[in-house]
Structures are given as structure tokens and as C-alpha cells.
Amino acid sequence: xxxxxxxxxxxxxxxxxxxxxHGHEAGHGSxxxxxxxxxxxxxxxxxxxxxxxxxxxxxxxxxxxxxMAFAVVQIVVHMVYFLHMNPRSEGGWxxxxxxxxxxxxxxxxxxxxxxxxxLNTNMMPMSPEMMKNxx
Numbered sequence: 001x002x003x004x005x006x007x008x009x010x011x012x013x014x015x016x017x018x019x020x021x022h023g024h025e026a027g028h029g030s031x032x033x034x035x036x037x038x039x040x041x042x043x044x045x046x047x048x049x050x051x052x053x054x055x056x057x058x059x060x061x062x063x064x065x066x067x068m069a070f071a072v073v074q075i076v077v078h079m080v081y082f083l084h085m086n087p088r089s090e091g092g093w094x095x096x097x098x099x100x101x102x103x104x105x106x107x108x109x110x111x112x113x114x115x116x117x118x119l120n121t122n123m124m125p126m127s128p129e130m131m132k133n134x135x
Contacts, residue, residue: 029084037081044074 029037048067050056057063079085079098087095126134 029081033081037077040077040081041074044070044077 048070051063051066057066085094085098089095
């Protein structure tokens with residue numbers, strides 16, 4: 001034993017290490033977690049494949065909507081099970097960076113579609129004779 005009353009012990013070091021890890025709970029995956037994510041990914045890929053190739057619905061719009069919905073769910077599965085993203089990891093900064101990225105992507109896509117729509121609407125149509133003279 002040490003004569004100093006506040007000398008750190010092995011238990012104190014373990015407690016200190018554990019206390020410092022609370023802000024960075026990255027949630028490293030386990031084999032079980034990876035297998036659950038892998039299984040969900042297979043199912044979430046197979047269902048849209050069957051919907052499209054089997055012609056399950058007569059409506060192409062409904063089929064496209066369902067395929068997109070399964071894609072969104074699969075993105076979430078990948079983020080949770082493979083990228084280990086949750087509100088606790090890295091003190092919430094990982095989730096904030098993801099939200100910021102999604103907002104930028106949404107603005108970029110919406111702006112691009114808006115510009116292309118207006119260009120398509122407002123451009124003067126070209127006849128086949130005019131197309132022959134284009135360099």
C-alpha cells in the first residue's frame with residue numbers, strides 16, 4: 001500500500017478509462033450485429049427484385065415507389081449495422097454530419113431538377129434540319 005492517501009489504484013484507472021469512453025460510444029459491431037445487417041440487406045434487396053422482375057403490381061408508379069422505400073430502409077440498415085451511426089456515437093457529431101450531408105444533397109438534387117425542368121420548358125425546340133447544321 002502507498003503512504004499517499006490519494007494514490008491511484010488499478011480500480012481507479014479502470015473507472016477513469018470507462019468514464020472517458022462515454023463521449024465516444026462508436027458501438028463497434030459484433031458478429032451477430034453484422035449478420036443481422038447482412039440478412040436484412042439480402043432481404044431488402046430480394047424483395048424489390050421480385051417486385052420488379054415478377055411484375056407483382058400493374059402500376060409502375062407503385063412499384064417504383066416501393067423500390068425507393070426499400071432503398072431508404074436499406075440505407076438506414078447500412079448506417080446502423082455497418083457504419084455504426086447512432087445519436088450517441090462521437091458525441092452526436094456523426095449524426096449531425098449525416099443530417100448536414102443529407103440537407104446538402106437534397107438542395108443540390110432539387111436545384112438540379114428545377115434547373116433542368118426550366119431549361120427543358122424554356123428552350124427553343126430544334127427541328128431535324130436545324131440539328132443537321134449543329135457542329
